[in-house]
Amino acid sequence: MSSSTNTPSHHTSTIGAIGAPSRRNTELALLVFAVVIPVFAYANVGLAIDDKVPTGLLSYGLGLGLLAGVAHLGVRKFAPYADPLLLPLATLLNGLGLVVIWRLDQSKLLQSINQAGNAAPRQLLYTALGIAFFVVVLIFLKDHRVLQRYTYISMFAALVLLLLPLVPGLGANIYGAKIWIKIPGLGSLQPGEFAKIALAVFFAGYLMVKRDALALASRRFIGLYLPRGRDLGPILVVWFISILILVFETDLGTSLLFFGMFIIMLYVATERTSWIVFGLLMSAAGAVGVATFEPHVQQRVQAWLDPMKEYKLSQAGAAGHSEQSMQALWAFGSGGTLGSGLGQGHSDLIRFAANSDFILATFGEELGLAGIMAILLIYGLIVERGVRTALAARDPFGKLLAVGLSGAFALQVFVVSGGVMGLIPLTGMTMPFMAYGGSSVLANWALIGILIRISDTARRPAPAPAPSPDAEMTQVVRPS
Amino acid sequence: MNKPLRRIALFCGLLVLTLLLRDNWLQYVKTDSLKDDPKNRRVTIARYSIPRGDIIVDGSPITGSTETSTSGLNDLKYKRTYKNGAMWAPVTGYASQAFGANQLESIEDGILSGTDDRLFFRNTLGMLTGKAKSGGNVVTTLNQAAQSAAWSGLKKQGGKGAVVALDPSTGKILALASYPSYDPSSFAGNSTSTDSKAWQKLQKKYDPNDPMLNRALRETYPPGSTFKVVTASAALENNLYSSADEATNSPLPWIMPGTTTPLKNEGNLPCKNATLREALRVSCNSVFGKIGADLGNAKMLAEAKKFGFDTEQFTPIRSSASVFSDKMNDSQTALSSIGQFNTAATPLQMAMVASAVANDGKLMKPYMVDKLQSSGVDTIAQTEPEELSQPLSSKNAQILQSMMETVVEKGTGTSAKIPGVTVGGKTGTAQHGENNSENPYAWFLSYAKNADGSSPVAVAVVIEDDKANRDDISGGGLAAPIAKSVMEAVIDSKK
Numbered sequence: 001m002s003s004s005t006n007t008p009s010h011h012t013s014t015i016g017a018i019g020a021p022s023r024r025n026t027e028l029a030l031l032v033f034a035v036v037i038p039v040f041a042y043a044n045v046g047l048a049i050d051d052k053v054p055t056g057l058l059s060y061g062l063g064l065g066l067l068a069g070v071a072h073l074g075v076r077k078f079a080p081y082a083d084p085l086l087l088p089l090a091t092l093l094n095g096l097g098l099v100v101i102w103r104l105d106q107s108k109l110l111q112s113i114n115q116a117g118n119a120a121p122r123q124l125l126y127t128a129l130g131i132a133f134f135v136v137v138l139i140f141l142k143d144h145r146v147l148q149r150y151t152y153i154s155m156f157a158a159l160v161l162l163l164l165p166l167v168p169g170l171g172a173n174i175y176g177a178k179i180w181i182k183i184p185g186l187g188s189l190q191p192g193e194f195a196k197i198a199l200a201v202f203f204a205g206y207l208m209v210k211r212d213a214l215a216l217a218s219r220r221f222i223g224l225y226l227p228r229g230r231d232l233g234p235i236l237v238v239w240f241i242s243i244l245i246l247v248f249e250t251d252l253g254t255s256l257l258f259f260g261m262f263i264i265m266l267y268v269a270t271e272r273t274s275w276i277v278f279g280l281l282m283s284a285a286g287a288v289g290v291a292t293f294e295p296h297v298q299q300r301v302q303a304w305l306d307p308m309k310e311y312k313l314s315q316a317g318a319a320g321h322s323e324q325s326m327q328a329l330w331a332f333g334s335g336g337t338l339g340s341g342l343g344q345g346h347s348d349l350i351r352f353a354a355n356s357d358f359i360l361a362t363f364g365e366e367l368g369l370a371g372i373m374a375i376l377l378i379y380g381l382i383v384e385r386g387v388r389t390a391l392a393a394r395d396p397f398g399k400l401l402a403v404g405l406s407g408a409f410a411l412q413v414f415v416v417s418g419g420v421m422g423l424i425p426l427t428g429m430t431m432p433f434m435a436y437g438g439s440s441v442l443a444n445w446a447l448i449g450i451l452i453r454i455s456d457t458a459r460r461p462a463p464a465p466a467p468s469p470d471a472e473m474t475q476v477v478r479p480s
Numbered sequence: 481m482n483k484p485l486r487r488i489a490l491f492c493g494l495l496v497l498t499l500l501l502r503d504n505w506l507q508y509v510k511t512d513s514l515k516d517d518p519k520n521r522r523v524t525i526a527r528y529s530i531p532r533g534d535i536i537v538d539g540s541p542i543t544g545s546t547e548t549s550t551s552g553l554n555d556l557k558y559k560r561t562y563k564n565g566a567m568w569a570p571v572t573g574y575a576s577q578a579f580g581a582n583q584l585e586s587i588e589d590g591i592l593s594g595t596d597d598r599l600f601f602r603n604t605l606g607m608l609t610g611k612a613k614s615g616g617n618v619v620t621t622l623n624q625a626a627q628s629a630a631w632s633g634l635k636k637q638g639g640k641g642a643v644v645a646l647d648p649s650t651g652k653i654l655a656l657a658s659y660p661s662y663d664p665s666s667f668a669g670n671s672t673s674t675d676s677k678a679w680q681k682l683q684k685k686y687d688p689n690d691p692m693l694n695r696a697l698r699e700t701y702p703p704g705s706t707f708k709v710v711t712a713s714a715a716l717e718n719n720l721y722s723s724a725d726e727a728t729n730s731p732l733p734w735i736m737p738g739t740t741t742p743l744k745n746e747g748n749l750p751c752k753n754a755t756l757r758e759a760l761r762v763s764c765n766s767v768f769g770k771i772g773a774d775l776g777n778a779k780m781l782a783e784a785k786k787f788g789f790d791t792e793q794f795t796p797i798r799s800s801a802s803v804f805s806d807k808m809n810d811s812q813t814a815l816s817s818i819g820q821f822n823t824a825a826t827p828l829q830m831a832m833v834a835s836a837v838a839n840d841g842k843l844m845k846p847y848m849v850d851k852l853q854s855s856g857v858d859t860i861a862q863t864e865p866e867e868l869s870q871p872l873s874s875k876n877a878q879i880l881q882s883m884m885e886t887v888v889e890k891g892t893g894t895s896a897k898i899p900g901v902t903v904g905g906k907t908g909t910a911q912h913g914e915n916n917s918e919n920p921y922a923w924f925l926s927y928a929k930n931a932d933g934s935s936p937v938a939v940a941v942v943i944e945d946d947k948a949n950r951d952d953i954s955g956g957g958l959a960a961p962i963a964k965s966v967m968e969a970v971i972d973s974k975k
Contacts, residue, residue, distance in 0.1 A: 109555070264491075268484045311519070326519075332506045333514020334522050346522050346555075369507035373500055380496035387489040391482055399481050403488055410492040414499060423502040 023084035024076050030088035031072055035065045038095030041342055045103045048343030060102075063124060064095050067131045074135035079456035083389060086455070089382050090433055090448050093375070094130075094441070097434030098123055099342070100362050104355040107348035116348075119355055119436050126438040130445035137449030144454050148397050151205025158198035161191035162241075166248055179251045179428055190430075192254045193443035196261070196408050197450070203262055204400035206234070207269035211396075215270035235278065238262045243286045250296040252287070253415045253427025257408060259283055264407040265400050268390075297425075304425040324350055324358060328420050332364040332372075339368025355436040357428065360420045376417065379432075383410040386451050392458035402454045405447050518580070526595065528556035528577055533592040533615030533855065535572050535584055538624040541617070542568050548669065556670065560585075565663035567631040570642075570656050570694045571622060571848065573797070574664035578675055583694070583797045584618060584849070591616040591852050591860075598852075598860045614855040621652035621850045625969035626937070633962030634659035639945025641959075642695035642827040645966050648835035648927060648935045650865040651844030653795060655939075655966055656828075658695040697799035700824035701942050704910030706923045707819030708768045709833055712756055712883065714783035714817075715771045716876040724757040724883045734766040736773070736811035743769040743814060746909075757883045761891035763907065765818045772817025773810040780817055781806055786871035787843065788832050789825070795848050802829040819910055830925045831940035837884065838904070838927035838935035841877035843868045881929070893924065896960040898968055902929040905963065907956045919945060924959035928967040937970040939963040 039061040046054030054060075068091045075082050102120035110116035141147070147154070165171035170181045180188045207214075214234075239259060246255040263279035291297045303310040303325050311326035331347040334340065345365035350358045364372050386406025393399045412429055419426040430437050432444040506514070516523065534541035544561040548554060560575045562568065573583025581589060590596030594603060594615040603613050623645070630643035634657055645655035666678035684690040693699060715721050721728060732752040733742035743766050745751055751764035759767035772780050784790070784804035793799045802825040808816060815821035828846060836843035845866040852861040872880065884904030887893045893905040905926030922945070927938035941959040 264488055268481055268488060271481065271484050308519075329506065330514055330517065330520040330522065332503070333511050333517075334520065335507055336511040336515065337508060346525060349521055364503075364507065369503060372503050372507065376496055376499050376503070380493065383492045383496070384489060387485060387492060391485050391489075396481060399485065403485055407488060407492065410495055414495040417499050418502065421499070421502050421506055423498070 022080045024072075024080060027075065027084035027087055028072055030084065031068045031091060034088040034092035034095060035061070035068050037092060038064060038099050041096060041099040042102065044341070045099060045106075045343040048341060049103070049106050056102075060098075060124075063128075064091075064098070067091075067128055071131050071134055074138050075452060078135075078138040079452050081459040081461070082452040082456040083385050083459070085385050086382060086448055086452055089378050089385075090445070093378060093433035094127055096363075096375075097359065097431075097436075098127065100359060100366075100434070101355045101436050103343055103366075104348060104359075104362060106343075107354075109348045109351065110354060113351055115352060116355055122438075123436050123441070126441040129438070130441040133442050134445040134449040137446055138453060141450070141453050144398055144401060144450060144457060145395060147201050147401070148205050148208070151202055154198045154205070155202040158195045158202060159241075161195035161198065162245060162249075164191045179249050179254055190437065190439040192251075192429075193439045194446075196257065196412075197405070197443060197447055199258060200261065200265075200401055200404035200408060203265045203404055204397050207265055207400055208397045210234070211269035214266070214275075215272055235262070235266065235275070235282070239282050239286060242283075243290060246286070246290045246297070247294060250294060251428050252297060252300065252425060253412075253419070253429040256283065256287075256415060256427075257411050257429070259286075260411045261404055261408040265404045268403050269396075269400055300425040300427075304419075304422065307422060322352070324352060325422060325426060327351075328358055328361040329422055331361040332421060335365040335368045337369045339364075339366050339371055342366045356430050357416070357426075357435065358420055359435045360417050360431055363434075364421075375434075376413075379410075379413045382406075382448075383413070385455075389451055389455040389458060393454055394458060398454045398457065402451060405451055409444075409447065524577065524580075525555055527575075527581075527589065527593045528558050530594055530613055530615060531558050532560060532575065533594065533617045535568075535592075536617050536619045537568075537571075537622045537627070540624075543572060554670070560664070560668040562663065562665045562668075565665045566661040567627060567657065569661045569664055570658040570696050571620060571797075572664065574668070576664070576667050576669070576675065576679070578670035579667060579679055584620075587796050588618045588849065588852065591618060594855070599854055602854050602856065602858075616855055616860065617853040617857070618849055619851045619853060621647070621654065621848050622656065623654040623970055623973055625973045626655040626966050627657060629965040629969040630655040630657035630941075630962065631659070633941075633965055634943075637943055637945070637958060637962065639943050639958075640689060640695065641941065641943040641945075642699070643939065643941050643962060643966060644696050644827045644831040645937055645939045645970065646831045646835040646844075646846055648839035648844065648938045651835070651846045651868075652850070652865075653846055653848040654937060654970055656696045656848065658693070660689050660691045662691040694797070695942075696827045697793075697795070697797060698826070700800055700802055700826050700829075701921050701923075701944070702823060702910040703819040703825040703830055704908035704921065704923055705763045705765075705819060706830055706833070706906050706908035706925050706940075707817065707823055707825070708760060708763065709837060709880065709884065709906050709925070710784055710787055711768045711771050711780070711817040712760060713787075713837070713872040713876060713880055714775055714780055715756065716879060717783060717872050718775055718779055720771060720774060721756055724879050725755045727753045727755055728759065728767055728771075730754060730759070730764070730767045730770055732766055734770050736769065736814050738809060739811050741811075742766075743818075757886050760883045760906065761886050763892055768818050769814035773814040775813075776810070777806065777808045777813045780804065780813055783871060786869045787836060788829055788868065793828060793832075793846060795828070795846050797848070799826050799828045802826050819908060827940045827942050829940075830923065830942075831938055834905075834925040834927050834940060835935075835938035836871050837877055837880050838929065838938045839877075840874040840933075841872040842870050884926075885929075888926065892956045893926065893960055895956055896924065896926050896964045896967075898928065898964060898971070901967075901971060903927070903964075903967065904929065905960065907960065922958040924956070924963045926960070926963045926967065928971060936974055937967050939966050941966075 042060055043053050043057055101123050104110055105116045105120050164181045165179055179192050180190055182188045242255040242259040266275045307325040310321055311323045313321040314323040327350040347362040347365045348354055383406050390399045390402035393402055415427055416429050416431050418424040430440045531545035535543045542563050545558045546561050548559045556577045573585045575581040575585035592615045594613050599616055626645050634641050641659050643655055643657040647654055662682050667675040669675045682692050730753050735742050745765050749762045749764055751766050754767055781804055789802045789804045792801045805822040812821055816823045845868045847863050849863055851859050854860055881904050888896050888903045888905045892907040896903055896905050908923030910921040922943040925940040927935050929935050941963045943958045
């Protein structure tokens with residue numbers, strides 16, 4: 001922690017210099033935009049589809065405005081010095097996601113295969129729960145360092161969450177990936193989304209304690225610091241668990257996300273590049289190794305290499321093949337530079353998961369290259385504000401937790417949108433905030449809540465130095 | 481810890497940059513190929529989102545569009561309709577919601593569906609003035625009366641067959657009929673109960689007559705004796721003989737070179753040293769076979785190629801390439817020169833032969849799209865007649881014309897005579913099958929001539945009839961009456 005406490009002049013805006021503005025009014029102004037833009041988008045969809053302003057516009061606008069207002073008041077009261085961008089950016093993405101989910105609800109094709117219809121009201125409910133969760137995090141997590149106490153409980157919780165989908169009767173295999181659990185009467189849940197946060201807490205707590213041992217005890221070999229054999233233990237365990245996820249839950253995305261998050265945090269904790277080299281080698285070996293015997297992973301790779309062949313196989317009725325990848329590419333391509341306009345595309349042709357895993361394709365078709373670039377930049381901004389929070393944090397645990405959460409967020413955005421755009425093989429994860437799904441919305445609002453808590457602590461003005469008690473209180477005891 | 485943090489920030493930035501680059505690749509670089517991919521259903525949706533433009537014959541449309549019910553899952557708003565669909569199918573092709581499009585419907589799809597760049601300005605203007613986007617029209621060169629005559633002739637005949645009529649001076653296609661045919665209306669929609677069943681029934685698998693085959697352009701038949709017109713022009717062009725009425729050097733029987741087999745004539749014909757006129761009139765195999773052998777493969781091939789053999793034609797509907805083989809020995813060349821052996825021709829090809837002779841030796845490129853119009857009937861493209869080649873000189877063409885006119889006047893083609901009009905023609909009866917066991921094809925090609933020597937129409941007719949009595953099949957008996965009615969229809973429509 002040698003460099004974090006110094007406050008050179010050009011860092012005064014982020015590192016809590018005394019008297020730094022709280023920026024709450026900036027946040028409020030940005031929130032107005034984050035609510036108004038989705039409201040306009042909503043009106044736009046209604047006009048395009050039914051030629052009239054949708055009847056739900058007022059209630060939708062008021063609902064989103066109210067939720068944003070509650071979140072803002074929560075931040076103002078419980079985290080007054082927090083980063084002013086995180087909340088508006090997340091609200092904007094959540095609002096746009098709601099609009100597009102509602103737009104896909106209007107598709108007769110999706111209604112006919114039970115993929116849409118009343119998803120938007122439910123997503124609005126999830127959003128309300130998510131924001132409630134966000135405020136709860138701010139109220140009860142007074143200081144993020146409290147989480148340090150739960151390091152090993154978090155590990156246990158993360159393992160349980162990750163293993164839940166494998167419990168017979170509880171887990172559900174949806175399109176090949178076993179990353180869901182079904183709760184009778186409540187619907188399905190993606191525990192991996194919550195495991196992401198629990199694991200970040202565990203890694204941060206663990207690495208804060210062990211980082212010196214991992215960083216210092218090593219030998220130099222061709223410019224790289226090789227860790228001692230026994231220090232390899234933790235990375236091997238995490239690697240092994242990731243491989244297990246890949247094998248048993250057949251989900252490349254989740255596996256990559258957790259291992260990637262660990263490598264990022266390990267690198268930040270130890271400042272040793274060698275860990276990255278090790279991490280890359282191990283993930284490559286693991287992925288290739290599993291791909292040699294796991295047919296689901298092989299098929300995903302085949303579909304990625306030749307989506308057209310996959311499409312033809314699916315059209316010919318071959319079992320286990322999906323036209324989704326090709327349909328998503330067509331949706332993006334048909335959008336072109338400016339898009340077809342909201343409500344005027346045909347992304348419902350993707351059918352299954354059009355409003356969850358593949359929601360980005362609808363944005364691509366209807367808002368075009370311009371819209372997708374804006375959305376990707378918004379995600380990028382959230383990540384960079386998160387990393388900036390890590391830079392500003394004064395304690396190593398906070399730094400590690402913030403970078404872990406932001407890194408996981410960045411990897412998730414990359415893996416999901418890369419998969420939908422055909423850059424990498426498709427995985428079963430969802431776009432944070434935009435995709436339909438309660439677990440994802442809840443978990444990501446909690447993630448933003450923790451980042452806001454850390455940034456509040458980081459930017460809070462240092463308490464005025466207490467007057468030295470020695471000056472007045474020390475009394476000379478004289479012998480009487 | 482801050483140094484690695486900054487690097488992680490950079491790494492996350494790179495992840496986003498990679499996504500941005502990929503997105504630019506997809507939505508900017510590859511956008512056109514993805515957007516216009518025929519498998520992309522948006523192409524079909526766009527094609528049927530507005531009333532399709534029409535295909536027009538003699539000023540009136542032979543196609544239409546009807547609004548379909550978009551209730552349920554049907555995302556296609558309009559459906560194609562056809563007037564007298566079976567008769568026009570070889571021209572229009574089909575535009576089906578479920579099965580795509582072919583022929584003119586496919587080739588001119590951009591104009592018909594209003595997406596062609598040449599319509600962009602008008603569509604943009606229409607958007608500003610609040611007019612809905614609409615498709616343009618395709619105006620064809622076809623002649624309603626000639627097509628009806630060809631179609632009813634084939635239908636009455638009842639066997640498989642095809643008719644092509646051309647305007648020799650321009651290359652305009654006046655009639656293009658194929659029998660049996662299909663009604664493209666029957667599967668224009670996408671209902672699985674009606675359209676798919678109709679489509680399936682038309683497939684060759686279920687209908688051995690293969691009604692969806694465009695015989696006028698895509699089927700090649702041995703041309704038989706009609707090919708003697710090409711052989712005769714090769715003889716004149718290569719100065720083997722220089723007039724219709726000089727005696728040829730033709731022994732009877734004539735033994736094919738390198739063999740002991742004589743080339744037989746159909747019956748006891750006066751073919752010994754016959755003049756070209758007489759040889760064509762009675763259709764002497766021995767005379768024309770020997771001409772082919774005397775000229776040799778190379779010269780015969782060169783002449784056939786000038787008439788358009790061995791090349792696909794784009795009318796703009798593609799026609800198969802007719803065949804005259806290369807690297808044959810003299811006896812094979814002799815057989816090929818009377819339209820047997822490997823020689824095979826599309827009906828369009830033989831109509832081109834007749835039209836080149838009728839047009840004083842100039843072969844015009846056959847075409848069927850006269851012009852493309854916007855929905856406001858402004859012309860946006862006009863096809864100009866184009867000379868393809870000159871297979872024979874004007875003088876030789878006139879010699880050949882007088883020979884072909886003798887065939888109709890007092891030869892095998894007398895049933896094509898039209899009172900008050902000069903008609904030239906040539907019959908053909910082509911053998912095919914193992915040891916010529918199958919029924920021969922009946923051919924007739926002909927042209928009509930005005931008083932000033934110009935020709936308004938050239939026709940080729942082919943009939944394959946496996947039900948008819950073998951002896952009945954001869955070009956003069958089956959095919960010539962159809963050719964005659966088509967020529968009459970064209971002449972009457974010009975009056």
